[in-house]
Amino acid sequence: MNDNNEEADVVVIGSGMGGLAAARAVAQFGERRVLVLEQHYTIGGMTHEFSRAGQYRFGTGLHYMSANAGPFLEFMTDGRAQLSPLPDDYDVLHFPEFDFAVPATRDRFRERLVESFPDEAAAIDAFFRTIRRAMIGLAARNVLASFPAGVRNVGAPMVRALFPKTYRSVSDQVARSFRDPRLRAIFAARWGLYGTAPRSSAFGYHAAVPLTFFMDGTAHPVGGPAELGRIITEILQRYGVQLRPRQRVLEILTDRGRVTGVDVEDTATGRRYRVRTGTVVSAAGVRNTYALSGQDRRLTDLPAEMSAVMLFIGLKGSPADFGLRGENHWLMPDLDGEGTLYVSLPSLNNPAAHRHTMEALELVDPAVVEQWRGSVADDRPESYREFKQLLAERLITRLDRQWPGLRKMIAFTELATPLSFENYQNSVRGSFYGLAATPQRLRSPVAGCRTPIKGLFVAGQDAWGSGVVGALAGGLMAANAVLRPRQVGALWRAVRKGPPPPDPGTPWQGYLRVAAIESLTPTVRRLRLEPLGSGPLPFTFTAGQYVKVELPVAVEPIERSYSICTGPQQTAFLEIAVRREPEGLGSAFLHQEVTTGQALRVSGPYGEFTWTGGVETETLLLISGGVGITPLLSVLTAAADAGHRGRIVLLASFRDEHEVLFSRELTALRRRLPGLVVKVVVTDWYGRVGEADLAPLVDGDTRVHLCGPAPMMQDLIGVLTSLRVPRQAIHTEAFVSGSSSRTRRERAHAVALAAAASGVTAYTIALAGGGPAVTCRPGQSVLDAANAAGVRLPQSCGEGSCGTCRVRVLGGTFETDSRGMFSTAELADGWLLACQTLPTGDITITAESTSTMEEIR
Structure with a gap:
């Protein structure tokens, strides 16, 4: 590979949340050249989404997260992540003889438990204290694991002595705490959030994830999990991080106990090359990392991990028809919780979802697919397909038993097995949550971000804990180990301080909600867009500007530009007017499919077709054709709000009297603008406005704003030029028909x-x-x-x-x-x-x- 050598300061293996967090921290605070190598074709790890049947979008690993995801997520997204809260009763546990709904907030959870089990009120209070203590023990152990071996060897026995409950099994701890088997089952449930059954899992992990992390409520990313990945990769590129998909790391190279580089295969081209580096951060999991570096013999004491089967379901209608509101459901065949089926409803929790979906996950032993392991992903035996069909049918039957009639609403299904996760994640035997969350893991020196090889570090779930935010924390722990002390201090000061203020020179990007839809004419609709929560619009704009709106019309969304027709003084919402084009994909969606309450991804503001106020002696001549009046209405509103008293002339042309726009608004504006003259022309006026028509309206101090169909604008620019209107005084914005020409x-x-x-x-x-x-x-x-x-x-x-x-x-x-x-x-x-x-x-x-x-x- 001598002819294919490259160099990087730091190589990150894997682009899951842990790898991306480490890459960001090292690039930003260590000022290092960071190269991220991802074996999949998409950057983002388990924030990845995929589409099926041309309309359904599914997440692969992120189902819900804390509504207060905390400073880590704020840091990674620069505060740009938008979260939509799940219902207050966010987890519903279905046992054979009873159901129990878990509410947001620790206090309400406690109240409901005491109401249901009054004889164990004192035990419940004591257990919440135990949870807190075990959580502190886990954090202490994980932070200690990021220190060099000498410090770990001294500190680890002290942590185990101070926090013994952290290291107990979940089954042991709940059995010690409660008499009622139902109460034990409620507290031991939801182990599927980290993937190790109660009889084997360490109570510290259980205390951290279901019993602490979600106690402030839960949420789903607006726009889906992939929106997090999109935001984070944009930020990483700003810090110069190189992101390369389809790159399989073949070996982590070492020399005398120190990292020297990585050998890589570009799976898209087959090219093999070597990257020389003294620092490698692996977010590919401890097992993969130690195997790539020849250290896998050190892992023999760690128990095997669970994998999962996941059924992705596309629905013909809404799950709300079955009384569901977006809460998660845990279907448990017994009080022990073995064979738990977890069900999430992402389309009810993502206001930007275009089609309804459901996802069902069951944790399984990866041995269930052992007979097909080693077969080619695209050419599995027929017996494997039969296995998947039988398994999918079993899961659907179980769902239909819970919600009778659901089977009839299903339009599409696809089942992922441990082989799917092994293929797409490159995880060992399809492990879903990384290393098993057991007491053995807590005691193991290999379960953390440090390795025996100098310059080799582990990020992600195996460096801290399960889930997207756990992986993120693991990435920051790896960064702790890579950075110098001064740089570590700068990193954590930035995390505590919170995201920087938005750059006023950069267009805002995010989701706005469709608050109202109004038909102005048979072919034009007005849509009101407002923030998802309370407060003003997240950006300001100038009269005449426009926004870009992403529209989910197909597997890949399209982006269209629409002028803002409200004035800049209106900060609670903005409005756009959209004409229905015969062959326009975007306008068809906004006329036929979008509904109030739906969130659309918006960026802006853009454009220099603007008016910020003029001198009273200037004539402002506004000329529009059809829906080209939209930005001009914003200009007129801004003028009225500013108390402008100069001469303004609006010439508005429409092809049909039924297509005349904003008559009510123009009448109101006439009362507010004493110098406003409005002339509405109902005709196909191409070529009919000449020098004689415009001459009385222009002089040496006239500013023209012109917006309409291309032929009209071309003709009028010529007419205005012949009247000696300076070209710099003629401001244009195109009205581009979706069917006028090839894109x-x-x-x-x-x-x-x-x-x-x-x-x-x-x-x-x-x-x-x-x-x-x-x-x-x-x-x-x-x-x-x-x-x-x-x-x-x-x-x-x-x-x-x-x-x-x-x-x-x-x-x-x-x-x-x-x-x-x-x-x-x-x-x-x-x-x-x-x-x-x-x-x-x-x-x-x-x-x-x-x-x-x-x-x-």
């Missing part, structure tokens, strides 16, 4: 195919006036190629709505869509939008200013 993606695909057929792999974009030439891949836009080469062009939206990225092509061949942003004369001079222009040969461009455009004419 840029379609055009790019055609350009790339044509180039490939001709054997062309790249074009050159030369910059007039000097400067380095830019290489452009066939199908790549001028703007994207320039950005990739570090050549800064004027830009804003990147999609042809704002018209900011004007460039002039001086020579060469290309495909483009002008979006009506230029007059006929400007087009003849070669002015185009860089984001919409695709070279089909070598070209030469200049990004001269708009004032230069006027001089050229």
